Amino acid sequence: MKNTFALRSDYPIQASRCPLCCLSNSRFLLHIPSPQSDMADKYYxxxxxxxxxxxxxxxHALDNFHYQWAKDHLKVLAVKRGEVLEPPGHTTEISYFVATGILARAVDDPNxxxxxxxxxxLPNMALMSTVHLHSHSIRxxxxxxxxxxxxxxxxxSVLRRFQEYEKSVDTLVDVFCNKEKRQLILLQQLLREYSSFERYLSFVQLMPEIRAVTSQTEQAALxxxxxxxxQRATYFLATRKNAENSTAIWSQNQGISVCNFVM
Structure with missing residues:
Protein backbone atom coordinates (compact mmCIF):
# COMPACT_ATOMS: atom_id res chain seq x y z
CA MET A 1 0.00 0.00 0.00
CA LYS A 2 1.29 3.43 -0.95
CA ASN A 3 1.08 6.54 1.19
CA THR A 4 0.04 9.53 -0.90
CA PHE A 5 0.28 12.96 0.65
CA ALA A 6 -1.92 15.65 -0.88
CA LEU A 7 -0.50 19.12 -0.43
CA ARG A 8 -3.61 21.27 -0.76
CA SER A 9 -3.73 22.21 2.93
CA ASP A 10 -1.40 22.76 5.83
CA TYR A 11 -2.56 19.48 7.32
CA PRO A 12 -1.29 16.47 5.37
CA ILE A 13 -3.91 13.98 4.24
CA GLN A 14 -2.91 10.37 4.12
CA ALA A 15 -4.39 8.34 1.30
CA SER A 16 -4.27 4.60 0.80
CA ARG A 17 -4.44 3.21 -2.71
CA CYS A 18 -4.23 -0.24 -4.24
CA PRO A 19 -0.87 -0.51 -6.06
CA LEU A 20 -2.73 -1.61 -9.20
CA CYS A 21 -4.91 1.50 -9.32
CA CYS A 22 -3.97 4.52 -11.39
CA LEU A 23 -3.22 7.73 -9.52
CA SER A 24 -6.49 9.62 -9.30
CA ASN A 25 -7.98 11.86 -6.63
CA SER A 26 -11.34 10.15 -7.08
CA ARG A 27 -9.83 6.86 -5.92
CA PHE A 28 -8.29 8.08 -2.70
CA LEU A 29 -9.54 6.47 0.50
CA LEU A 30 -9.08 9.33 2.94
CA HIS A 31 -8.88 9.17 6.70
CA ILE A 32 -7.62 11.42 9.45
CA PRO A 33 -4.02 10.38 10.25
CA SER A 34 -2.89 9.50 13.73
CA PRO A 35 -0.25 11.70 15.39
CA GLN A 36 2.41 9.08 14.55
CA SER A 37 1.45 8.86 10.88
CA ASP A 38 1.09 12.66 10.77
CA MET A 39 4.75 13.02 11.78
CA ALA A 40 5.83 10.45 9.19
CA ASP A 41 3.75 12.18 6.51
CA LYS A 42 5.30 15.55 7.25
CA TYR A 43 8.77 13.99 7.11
CA TYR A 44 8.21 12.50 3.64
CA HIS A 60 15.92 27.87 -12.94
CA ALA A 61 15.52 30.62 -10.34
CA LEU A 62 12.55 29.90 -8.07
CA ASP A 63 10.47 32.07 -5.79
CA ASN A 64 7.53 31.70 -3.42
CA PHE A 65 5.14 31.27 -6.34
CA HIS A 66 6.86 28.05 -7.39
CA TYR A 67 6.81 26.64 -3.86
CA GLN A 68 3.12 27.39 -3.46
CA TRP A 69 2.34 25.93 -6.87
CA ALA A 70 4.09 22.70 -5.95
CA LYS A 71 2.26 22.46 -2.64
CA ASP A 72 -1.06 23.02 -4.38
CA HIS A 73 -0.65 20.60 -7.31
CA LEU A 74 2.03 17.97 -6.77
CA LYS A 75 1.86 14.79 -4.73
CA VAL A 76 4.53 13.14 -2.61
CA LEU A 77 4.50 9.34 -2.64
CA ALA A 78 6.25 7.06 -0.16
CA VAL A 79 6.76 3.81 -2.09
CA LYS A 80 7.94 0.35 -1.11
CA ARG A 81 10.22 -1.93 -3.05
CA GLY A 82 8.32 -3.78 -5.74
CA GLU A 83 5.36 -1.40 -5.63
CA VAL A 84 3.68 -0.72 -8.97
CA LEU A 85 2.96 2.95 -9.59
CA GLU A 86 1.42 2.44 -13.02
CA PRO A 87 0.30 -1.06 -14.14
CA PRO A 88 0.34 -2.29 -17.75
CA GLY A 89 -2.49 -0.81 -19.76
CA HIS A 90 -2.80 2.31 -17.59
CA THR A 91 -3.92 5.59 -19.13
CA THR A 92 -2.51 8.05 -16.59
CA GLU A 93 -0.52 10.93 -18.13
CA ILE A 94 2.03 11.66 -15.44
CA SER A 95 5.73 12.00 -14.64
CA TYR A 96 7.41 10.57 -11.56
CA PHE A 97 10.41 12.44 -10.18
CA VAL A 98 12.70 10.31 -8.01
CA ALA A 99 13.72 12.14 -4.84
CA THR A 100 15.09 8.94 -3.30
CA GLY A 101 14.98 5.33 -4.49
CA ILE A 102 14.92 3.85 -8.01
CA LEU A 103 12.07 3.52 -10.51
CA ALA A 104 11.99 1.28 -13.57
CA ARG A 105 9.84 0.86 -16.64
CA ALA A 106 9.38 -2.87 -17.18
CA VAL A 107 7.71 -4.96 -19.89
CA ASP A 108 7.11 -8.66 -20.35
CA ASP A 109 8.70 -10.12 -23.47
CA PRO A 110 5.91 -12.06 -25.25
CA ASN A 111 8.45 -14.35 -26.91
CA LEU A 122 17.78 7.16 -10.31
CA PRO A 123 17.52 10.10 -7.88
CA ASN A 124 17.13 13.42 -9.75
CA MET A 125 15.67 11.65 -12.76
CA ALA A 126 12.08 11.09 -13.84
CA LEU A 127 10.00 8.60 -15.78
CA MET A 128 7.20 9.82 -18.04
CA SER A 129 4.19 7.62 -18.66
CA THR A 130 3.80 9.17 -22.13
CA VAL A 131 6.17 9.72 -25.05
CA HIS A 132 6.44 13.41 -24.15
CA LEU A 133 4.55 16.04 -22.17
CA HIS A 134 2.00 16.87 -24.89
CA SER A 135 1.55 13.30 -26.08
CA HIS A 136 -1.42 11.13 -25.17
CA SER A 137 0.39 7.96 -26.28
CA ILE A 138 1.08 5.81 -23.22
CA ARG A 139 4.39 3.99 -23.19
CA SER A 157 -2.39 18.22 -17.13
CA VAL A 158 -0.96 20.38 -14.35
CA LEU A 159 2.40 20.77 -16.10
CA ARG A 160 0.72 21.76 -19.37
CA ARG A 161 -1.40 24.43 -17.67
CA PHE A 162 1.62 25.74 -15.77
CA GLN A 163 3.69 25.75 -18.95
CA GLU A 164 1.37 28.26 -20.59
CA TYR A 165 2.56 31.12 -18.36
CA GLU A 166 5.72 29.90 -16.63
CA LYS A 167 8.96 29.13 -18.50
CA SER A 168 10.46 27.21 -15.59
CA VAL A 169 8.33 24.15 -16.33
CA ASP A 170 9.86 23.98 -19.83
CA THR A 171 13.27 23.88 -18.22
CA LEU A 172 12.19 21.18 -15.78
CA VAL A 173 10.62 18.96 -18.42
CA ASP A 174 13.57 19.45 -20.79
CA VAL A 175 15.99 18.27 -18.13
CA PHE A 176 13.82 15.21 -17.43
CA CYS A 177 13.61 14.35 -21.12
CA ASN A 178 17.29 14.93 -21.85
CA LYS A 179 18.40 12.69 -19.02
CA GLU A 180 16.11 9.90 -20.18
CA LYS A 181 17.16 10.35 -23.82
CA ARG A 182 20.84 10.07 -22.93
CA GLN A 183 20.14 6.87 -21.06
CA LEU A 184 18.10 5.40 -23.92
CA ILE A 185 20.83 6.26 -26.45
CA LEU A 186 23.42 4.48 -24.32
CA LEU A 187 21.14 1.48 -23.89
CA GLN A 188 20.54 1.25 -27.63
CA GLN A 189 24.28 1.40 -28.18
CA LEU A 190 24.82 -1.41 -25.69
CA LEU A 191 22.05 -3.59 -27.11
CA ARG A 192 23.71 -3.43 -30.53
CA GLU A 193 26.66 -5.33 -29.10
CA TYR A 194 26.34 -8.84 -30.54
CA SER A 195 28.30 -10.48 -27.73
CA SER A 196 26.52 -10.37 -24.37
CA PHE A 197 29.93 -10.56 -22.68
CA GLU A 198 31.16 -7.46 -24.53
CA ARG A 199 27.82 -5.79 -23.83
CA TYR A 200 28.36 -6.03 -20.11
CA LEU A 201 31.94 -4.78 -20.34
CA SER A 202 30.68 -1.75 -22.27
CA PHE A 203 27.92 -1.28 -19.68
CA VAL A 204 30.54 -1.09 -16.93
CA GLN A 205 32.31 1.70 -18.81
CA LEU A 206 29.29 3.66 -20.03
CA MET A 207 26.89 3.34 -17.09
CA PRO A 208 28.92 2.95 -13.89
CA GLU A 209 26.34 4.86 -11.83
CA ILE A 210 23.61 2.36 -12.73
CA ARG A 211 25.86 -0.64 -12.18
CA ALA A 212 26.73 0.66 -8.70
CA VAL A 213 23.12 0.72 -7.47
CA THR A 214 21.49 -2.23 -9.25
CA SER A 215 21.59 -5.97 -8.65
CA GLN A 216 22.84 -8.50 -11.18
CA THR A 217 19.25 -9.63 -11.76
CA GLU A 218 18.21 -6.05 -12.58
CA GLN A 219 21.25 -5.56 -14.81
CA ALA A 220 20.39 -8.76 -16.68
CA ALA A 221 16.83 -7.50 -17.27
CA LEU A 222 18.16 -4.15 -18.46
CA GLN A 231 29.19 -13.20 -13.28
CA ARG A 232 31.77 -14.26 -15.90
CA ALA A 233 32.36 -10.65 -16.94
CA THR A 234 32.59 -9.51 -13.31
CA TYR A 235 35.15 -12.23 -12.59
CA PHE A 236 37.11 -11.23 -15.68
CA LEU A 237 37.15 -7.57 -14.59
CA ALA A 238 38.17 -8.46 -11.05
CA THR A 239 41.01 -10.78 -12.08
CA ARG A 240 42.27 -8.36 -14.72
CA LYS A 241 42.32 -5.53 -12.18
CA ASN A 242 44.15 -7.70 -9.68
CA ALA A 243 46.67 -8.69 -12.33
CA GLU A 244 47.26 -5.06 -13.30
CA ASN A 245 47.67 -4.05 -9.65
CA SER A 246 50.12 -6.89 -9.04
CA THR A 247 52.19 -5.87 -12.07
CA ALA A 248 52.26 -2.24 -10.96
CA ILE A 249 53.34 -3.15 -7.41
CA TRP A 250 56.05 -5.54 -8.66
CA SER A 251 57.36 -2.91 -11.08
CA GLN A 252 57.42 -0.25 -8.38
CA ASN A 253 59.36 -2.54 -6.08
CA GLN A 254 61.89 -3.19 -8.86
CA GLY A 255 62.33 0.55 -9.42
CA ILE A 256 61.05 0.45 -13.00
CA SER A 257 57.84 1.57 -14.66
CA VAL A 258 55.15 -0.75 -15.94
CA CYS A 259 55.97 0.36 -19.48
CA ASN A 260 59.62 -0.62 -19.07
CA PHE A 261 58.55 -3.92 -17.59
CA VAL A 262 56.27 -4.68 -20.53
CA MET A 263 58.94 -3.67 -23.04
Whole structure:
Protein backbone atom coordinates (compact mmCIF):
# COMPACT_ATOMS: atom_id res chain seq x y z
CA MET A 1 0.00 0.00 0.00
CA LYS A 2 1.29 3.43 -0.95
CA ASN A 3 1.08 6.54 1.19
CA THR A 4 0.04 9.53 -0.90
CA PHE A 5 0.28 12.96 0.65
CA ALA A 6 -1.92 15.65 -0.88
CA LEU A 7 -0.50 19.12 -0.43
CA ARG A 8 -3.61 21.27 -0.76
CA SER A 9 -3.73 22.21 2.93
CA ASP A 10 -1.40 22.76 5.83
CA TYR A 11 -2.56 19.48 7.32
CA PRO A 12 -1.29 16.47 5.37
CA ILE A 13 -3.91 13.98 4.24
CA GLN A 14 -2.91 10.37 4.12
CA ALA A 15 -4.39 8.34 1.30
CA SER A 16 -4.27 4.60 0.80
CA ARG A 17 -4.44 3.21 -2.71
CA CYS A 18 -4.23 -0.24 -4.24
CA PRO A 19 -0.87 -0.51 -6.06
CA LEU A 20 -2.73 -1.61 -9.20
CA CYS A 21 -4.91 1.50 -9.32
CA CYS A 22 -3.97 4.52 -11.39
CA LEU A 23 -3.22 7.73 -9.52
CA SER A 24 -6.49 9.62 -9.30
CA ASN A 25 -7.98 11.86 -6.63
CA SER A 26 -11.34 10.15 -7.08
CA ARG A 27 -9.83 6.86 -5.92
CA PHE A 28 -8.29 8.08 -2.70
CA LEU A 29 -9.54 6.47 0.50
CA LEU A 30 -9.08 9.33 2.94
CA HIS A 31 -8.88 9.17 6.70
CA ILE A 32 -7.62 11.42 9.45
CA PRO A 33 -4.02 10.38 10.25
CA SER A 34 -2.89 9.50 13.73
CA PRO A 35 -0.25 11.70 15.39
CA GLN A 36 2.41 9.08 14.55
CA SER A 37 1.45 8.86 10.88
CA ASP A 38 1.09 12.66 10.77
CA MET A 39 4.75 13.02 11.78
CA ALA A 40 5.83 10.45 9.19
CA ASP A 41 3.75 12.18 6.51
CA LYS A 42 5.30 15.55 7.25
CA TYR A 43 8.77 13.99 7.11
CA TYR A 44 8.21 12.50 3.64
CA UNK A 45 6.56 15.64 2.30
CA UNK A 46 9.31 17.90 3.67
CA UNK A 47 12.17 15.71 2.47
CA UNK A 48 10.63 15.00 -0.94
CA UNK A 49 9.89 18.63 -1.74
CA UNK A 50 13.24 19.78 -0.38
CA UNK A 51 15.08 17.43 -2.76
CA UNK A 52 12.77 18.35 -5.64
CA UNK A 53 13.34 22.09 -5.21
CA UNK A 54 17.09 21.62 -4.74
CA UNK A 55 17.14 19.88 -8.13
CA UNK A 56 14.88 22.42 -9.85
CA UNK A 57 16.87 25.39 -8.52
CA UNK A 58 19.97 24.14 -10.37
CA UNK A 59 18.30 24.99 -13.66
CA HIS A 60 15.92 27.87 -12.94
CA ALA A 61 15.52 30.62 -10.34
CA LEU A 62 12.55 29.90 -8.07
CA ASP A 63 10.47 32.07 -5.79
CA ASN A 64 7.53 31.70 -3.42
CA PHE A 65 5.14 31.27 -6.34
CA HIS A 66 6.86 28.05 -7.39
CA TYR A 67 6.81 26.64 -3.86
CA GLN A 68 3.12 27.39 -3.46
CA TRP A 69 2.34 25.93 -6.87
CA ALA A 70 4.09 22.70 -5.95
CA LYS A 71 2.26 22.46 -2.64
CA ASP A 72 -1.06 23.02 -4.38
CA HIS A 73 -0.65 20.60 -7.31
CA LEU A 74 2.03 17.97 -6.77
CA LYS A 75 1.86 14.79 -4.73
CA VAL A 76 4.53 13.14 -2.61
CA LEU A 77 4.50 9.34 -2.64
CA ALA A 78 6.25 7.06 -0.16
CA VAL A 79 6.76 3.81 -2.09
CA LYS A 80 7.94 0.35 -1.11
CA ARG A 81 10.22 -1.93 -3.05
CA GLY A 82 8.32 -3.78 -5.74
CA GLU A 83 5.36 -1.40 -5.63
CA VAL A 84 3.68 -0.72 -8.97
CA LEU A 85 2.96 2.95 -9.59
CA GLU A 86 1.42 2.44 -13.02
CA PRO A 87 0.30 -1.06 -14.14
CA PRO A 88 0.34 -2.29 -17.75
CA GLY A 89 -2.49 -0.81 -19.76
CA HIS A 90 -2.80 2.31 -17.59
CA THR A 91 -3.92 5.59 -19.13
CA THR A 92 -2.51 8.05 -16.59
CA GLU A 93 -0.52 10.93 -18.13
CA ILE A 94 2.03 11.66 -15.44
CA SER A 95 5.73 12.00 -14.64
CA TYR A 96 7.41 10.57 -11.56
CA PHE A 97 10.41 12.44 -10.18
CA VAL A 98 12.70 10.31 -8.01
CA ALA A 99 13.72 12.14 -4.84
CA THR A 100 15.09 8.94 -3.30
CA GLY A 101 14.98 5.33 -4.49
CA ILE A 102 14.92 3.85 -8.01
CA LEU A 103 12.07 3.52 -10.51
CA ALA A 104 11.99 1.28 -13.57
CA ARG A 105 9.84 0.86 -16.64
CA ALA A 106 9.38 -2.87 -17.18
CA VAL A 107 7.71 -4.96 -19.89
CA ASP A 108 7.11 -8.66 -20.35
CA ASP A 109 8.70 -10.12 -23.47
CA PRO A 110 5.91 -12.06 -25.25
CA ASN A 111 8.45 -14.35 -26.91
CA UNK A 112 10.40 -15.41 -23.83
CA UNK A 113 8.04 -14.48 -21.01
CA UNK A 114 10.94 -12.72 -19.27
CA UNK A 115 10.66 -9.36 -17.56
CA UNK A 116 12.72 -6.67 -19.30
CA UNK A 117 13.66 -3.25 -17.97
CA UNK A 118 13.52 -0.62 -20.69
CA UNK A 119 14.58 2.41 -18.62
CA UNK A 120 15.59 3.39 -15.10
CA UNK A 121 15.23 6.55 -13.05
CA LEU A 122 17.78 7.16 -10.31
CA PRO A 123 17.52 10.10 -7.88
CA ASN A 124 17.13 13.42 -9.75
CA MET A 125 15.67 11.65 -12.76
CA ALA A 126 12.08 11.09 -13.84
CA LEU A 127 10.00 8.60 -15.78
CA MET A 128 7.20 9.82 -18.04
CA SER A 129 4.19 7.62 -18.66
CA THR A 130 3.80 9.17 -22.13
CA VAL A 131 6.17 9.72 -25.05
CA HIS A 132 6.44 13.41 -24.15
CA LEU A 133 4.55 16.04 -22.17
CA HIS A 134 2.00 16.87 -24.89
CA SER A 135 1.55 13.30 -26.08
CA HIS A 136 -1.42 11.13 -25.17
CA SER A 137 0.39 7.96 -26.28
CA ILE A 138 1.08 5.81 -23.22
CA ARG A 139 4.39 3.99 -23.19
CA UNK A 140 4.10 0.21 -22.87
CA UNK A 141 4.84 -1.61 -19.66
CA UNK A 142 4.54 -0.68 -16.02
CA UNK A 143 6.36 1.74 -13.75
CA UNK A 144 7.63 -0.01 -10.65
CA UNK A 145 9.74 0.90 -7.62
CA UNK A 146 12.97 -1.11 -7.50
CA UNK A 147 13.86 0.44 -4.14
CA UNK A 148 11.83 2.07 -1.38
CA UNK A 149 11.89 5.82 -1.68
CA UNK A 150 10.16 9.15 -2.04
CA UNK A 151 8.60 10.03 -5.39
CA UNK A 152 7.08 13.29 -6.62
CA UNK A 153 4.09 12.79 -8.91
CA UNK A 154 3.65 15.52 -11.55
CA UNK A 155 0.37 15.17 -13.51
CA UNK A 156 0.85 16.23 -17.11
CA SER A 157 -2.39 18.22 -17.13
CA VAL A 158 -0.96 20.38 -14.35
CA LEU A 159 2.40 20.77 -16.10
CA ARG A 160 0.72 21.76 -19.37
CA ARG A 161 -1.40 24.43 -17.67
CA PHE A 162 1.62 25.74 -15.77
CA GLN A 163 3.69 25.75 -18.95
CA GLU A 164 1.37 28.26 -20.59
CA TYR A 165 2.56 31.12 -18.36
CA GLU A 166 5.72 29.90 -16.63
CA LYS A 167 8.96 29.13 -18.50
CA SER A 168 10.46 27.21 -15.59
CA VAL A 169 8.33 24.15 -16.33
CA ASP A 170 9.86 23.98 -19.83
CA THR A 171 13.27 23.88 -18.22
CA LEU A 172 12.19 21.18 -15.78
CA VAL A 173 10.62 18.96 -18.42
CA ASP A 174 13.57 19.45 -20.79
CA VAL A 175 15.99 18.27 -18.13
CA PHE A 176 13.82 15.21 -17.43
CA CYS A 177 13.61 14.35 -21.12
CA ASN A 178 17.29 14.93 -21.85
CA LYS A 179 18.40 12.69 -19.02
CA GLU A 180 16.11 9.90 -20.18
CA LYS A 181 17.16 10.35 -23.82
CA ARG A 182 20.84 10.07 -22.93
CA GLN A 183 20.14 6.87 -21.06
CA LEU A 184 18.10 5.40 -23.92
CA ILE A 185 20.83 6.26 -26.45
CA LEU A 186 23.42 4.48 -24.32
CA LEU A 187 21.14 1.48 -23.89
CA GLN A 188 20.54 1.25 -27.63
CA GLN A 189 24.28 1.40 -28.18
CA LEU A 190 24.82 -1.41 -25.69
CA LEU A 191 22.05 -3.59 -27.11
CA ARG A 192 23.71 -3.43 -30.53
CA GLU A 193 26.66 -5.33 -29.10
CA TYR A 194 26.34 -8.84 -30.54
CA SER A 195 28.30 -10.48 -27.73
CA SER A 196 26.52 -10.37 -24.37
CA PHE A 197 29.93 -10.56 -22.68
CA GLU A 198 31.16 -7.46 -24.53
CA ARG A 199 27.82 -5.79 -23.83
CA TYR A 200 28.36 -6.03 -20.11
CA LEU A 201 31.94 -4.78 -20.34
CA SER A 202 30.68 -1.75 -22.27
CA PHE A 203 27.92 -1.28 -19.68
CA VAL A 204 30.54 -1.09 -16.93
CA GLN A 205 32.31 1.70 -18.81
CA LEU A 206 29.29 3.66 -20.03
CA MET A 207 26.89 3.34 -17.09
CA PRO A 208 28.92 2.95 -13.89
CA GLU A 209 26.34 4.86 -11.83
CA ILE A 210 23.61 2.36 -12.73
CA ARG A 211 25.86 -0.64 -12.18
CA ALA A 212 26.73 0.66 -8.70
CA VAL A 213 23.12 0.72 -7.47
CA THR A 214 21.49 -2.23 -9.25
CA SER A 215 21.59 -5.97 -8.65
CA GLN A 216 22.84 -8.50 -11.18
CA THR A 217 19.25 -9.63 -11.76
CA GLU A 218 18.21 -6.05 -12.58
CA GLN A 219 21.25 -5.56 -14.81
CA ALA A 220 20.39 -8.76 -16.68
CA ALA A 221 16.83 -7.50 -17.27
CA LEU A 222 18.16 -4.15 -18.46
CA UNK A 223 20.80 -5.53 -20.83
CA UNK A 224 18.88 -8.63 -21.96
CA UNK A 225 21.67 -10.98 -20.92
CA UNK A 226 21.98 -13.79 -18.40
CA UNK A 227 23.28 -13.55 -14.86
CA UNK A 228 25.88 -16.17 -15.78
CA UNK A 229 27.29 -13.76 -18.36
CA UNK A 230 27.40 -10.98 -15.77
CA GLN A 231 29.19 -13.20 -13.28
CA ARG A 232 31.77 -14.26 -15.90
CA ALA A 233 32.36 -10.65 -16.94
CA THR A 234 32.59 -9.51 -13.31
CA TYR A 235 35.15 -12.23 -12.59
CA PHE A 236 37.11 -11.23 -15.68
CA LEU A 237 37.15 -7.57 -14.59
CA ALA A 238 38.17 -8.46 -11.05
CA THR A 239 41.01 -10.78 -12.08
CA ARG A 240 42.27 -8.36 -14.72
CA LYS A 241 42.32 -5.53 -12.18
CA ASN A 242 44.15 -7.70 -9.68
CA ALA A 243 46.67 -8.69 -12.33
CA GLU A 244 47.26 -5.06 -13.30
CA ASN A 245 47.67 -4.05 -9.65
CA SER A 246 50.12 -6.89 -9.04
CA THR A 247 52.19 -5.87 -12.07
CA ALA A 248 52.26 -2.24 -10.96
CA ILE A 249 53.34 -3.15 -7.41
CA TRP A 250 56.05 -5.54 -8.66
CA SER A 251 57.36 -2.91 -11.08
CA GLN A 252 57.42 -0.25 -8.38
CA ASN A 253 59.36 -2.54 -6.08
CA GLN A 254 61.89 -3.19 -8.86
CA GLY A 255 62.33 0.55 -9.42
CA ILE A 256 61.05 0.45 -13.00
CA SER A 257 57.84 1.57 -14.66
CA VAL A 258 55.15 -0.75 -15.94
CA CYS A 259 55.97 0.36 -19.48
CA ASN A 260 59.62 -0.62 -19.07
CA PHE A 261 58.55 -3.92 -17.59
CA VAL A 262 56.27 -4.68 -20.53
CA MET A 263 58.94 -3.67 -23.04
Missing amino acids: VHKGLKLFFAFWEKY TGKRKITSLA PGEIIALRPGIIIALPH LDISRNTI
